[in-house]
Amino acid sequence: MDEPGQISAERNVPHGTTTWQPLDSGTGAPHPTEPAPSAERPAGPARTAQHAAQHRPPARTSEDTGSSTPPVGPLAPYLPEFRAHLSLERSRSENTVRSYTSDVADLSRWMLEHGIDGADLLDRDALRGWLAQRHQRGLARSSVSRGIAAVHTFFRWAVDTQGLRHDPAAGLRGPRPARHLPDVVGATALAEMLDALGDVALGPHEEESDAALAARDWALLELLYATGARISELVGLDRAHVDRAQHVLTITGKGDKQRRVPYGERAGDALAVWEHRRPALATERAGDAVFVGARGGRIDPRVARRVVADALNDVPDTSARGPHSLRHSAATHLLDGGADLRTVQELLGHATVATTQIYTHVSVERIKRAYSQAHPRA
Numbered sequence: 001m002d003e004p005g006q007i008s009a010e011r012n013v014p015h016g017t018t019t020w021q022p023l024d025s026g027t028g029a030p031h032p033t034e035p036a037p038s039a040e041r042p043a044g045p046a047r048t049a050q051h052a053a054q055h056r057p058p059a060r061t062s063e064d065t066g067s068s069t070p071p072v073g074p075l076a077p078y079l080p081e082f083r084a085h086l087s088l089e090r091s092r093s094e095n096t097v098r099s100y101t102s103d104v105a106d107l108s109r110w111m112l113e114h115g116i117d118g119a120d121l122l123d124r125d126a127l128r129g130w131l132a133q134r135h136q137r138g139l140a141r142s143s144v145s146r147g148i149a150a151v152h153t154f155f156r157w158a159v160d161t162q163g164l165r166h167d168p169a170a171g172l173r174g175p176r177p178a179r180h181l182p183d184v185v186g187a188t189a190l191a192e193m194l195d196a197l198g199d200v201a202l203g204p205h206e207e208e209s210d211a212a213l214a215a216r217d218w219a220l221l222e223l224l225y226a227t228g229a230r231i232s233e234l235v236g237l238d239r240a241h242v243d244r245a246q247h248v249l250t251i252t253g254k255g256d257k258q259r260r261v262p263y264g265e266r267a268g269d270a271l272a273v274w275e276h277r278r279p280a281l282a283t284e285r286a287g288d289a290v291f292v293g294a295r296g297g298r299i300d301p302r303v304a305r306r307v308v309a310d311a312l313n314d315v316p317d318t319s320a321r322g323p324h325s326l327r328h329s330a331a332t333h334l335l336d337g338g339a340d341l342r343t344v345q346e347l348l349g350h351a352t353v354a355t356t357q358i359y360t361h362v363s364v365e366r367i368k369r370a371y372s373q374a375h376p377r378a
Contacts (some may be wrong), residue, residue: 071105071109072109072112073105073110073111073112074108074111074112075104075105075107075119075154078154078158078162079105082100082104082157086100086101091256093232093254094232095232099150100150100153100154101150103150104154106130106134107127107147107151110130110133114126114129119155119168120164120166122168123168124168124170124171126168127151127168127169130147131144131147148169148172148173151169151172152172154169155167155168155170183320183321183328184320184325184328184329184332185312185315185318185320189316189318190225190315190329193221193312193314194221196314197214197221197222197311198269198270200218201215201270201274202273208277209280209281209294211277211280212274212280212281213281215270215273215274215276215277216274216277216278216291216292216299217307217311218273218274219267219270219273219274219291220291220304220307221308221311222263222266222270222271223249223263223270224308224323224326225267225326225329225330226263226266226267226330227251227262227263227267227330227347228261228326228327228330228334228344228347228348229249229251229261230253230324230349231304231305231308231324232301233251233252233253235291235299235300235301235304236252236298237249237251237291238289238290239288239289239290240288242290244268244271247262247263247264247265247267247268248260248261249261249263253349254351257349259346259347259349261347281293281294281296283295283296285297285298286298291304304323305322305323308321308326309321312325331347331356334347341353341357
């Protein structure tokens, strides 16, 4: 039976062939493994079952993949180090780290189910089979494309640092992700929603904690719409990065890149009310976090998303539910109001203006709808 840090590779390997193993910590060289004689291994389903029993790696915590299911299969032992590589060396966001490790864990599980015992036995055709299965499971094209990016990153890392001799994902391409026009909430509907949140926050409350939560939710929604920030950026925002005099936030975005984003008077009023009531919730665990959860620490991203979804649920005539809808709405309303594309790109923190251009399409669609409804010869 393999050591916990090794990856077995006995499937269809000629005698005398070695397969990918982790680098030896002392020599820096891969450990060769001699394949067992094929006569000792049963064929078909019995072989698969025996392989699963013999080669299941040690149980991993859910933090290794972002999943509650411990990873299995030949790539599982490498996921903790790959996760650290993404987080510490590549400075990827926690969402990207979680998604990439989850995608590689899914590939590892697929390899186990199909009797592929090592990465040296993978090729592009096998990876296309894995992608086809993901598509059959109903994953969105964007998720399939993300999986390709994940395995590209994983195998390049494995070749560079783990002794893998070839990159099976080299040249692998997937479907171009479909670009859908984002959900946009009308400016009037958003104003009514935010005003209603303000009325609740400023109204009477039996408990200080209830008043604090209402003020927090109001400030969170106001700032999301005012700045077009991602929910993860506001969740990670510290008070030291709020310039109250200038009404400017210093936001840390993707790749740890910082940008300065202004916010208006309405958002400033909501933020001031929340900061006054913040001590009713905050404990030492909150540190310098702007937004705090009910238990006293920095607010959890899932809680923040639920706050947004609950607020949008009360807005009529819209299917928008997630925090990105407020980001989309802010960008579209800025362009509708005459802001130039480059300015909106800087505010949103897009790496290229091409990403921002989708919002110009939204504005054109809105103009077309208004034209069709209003022009007598439309």
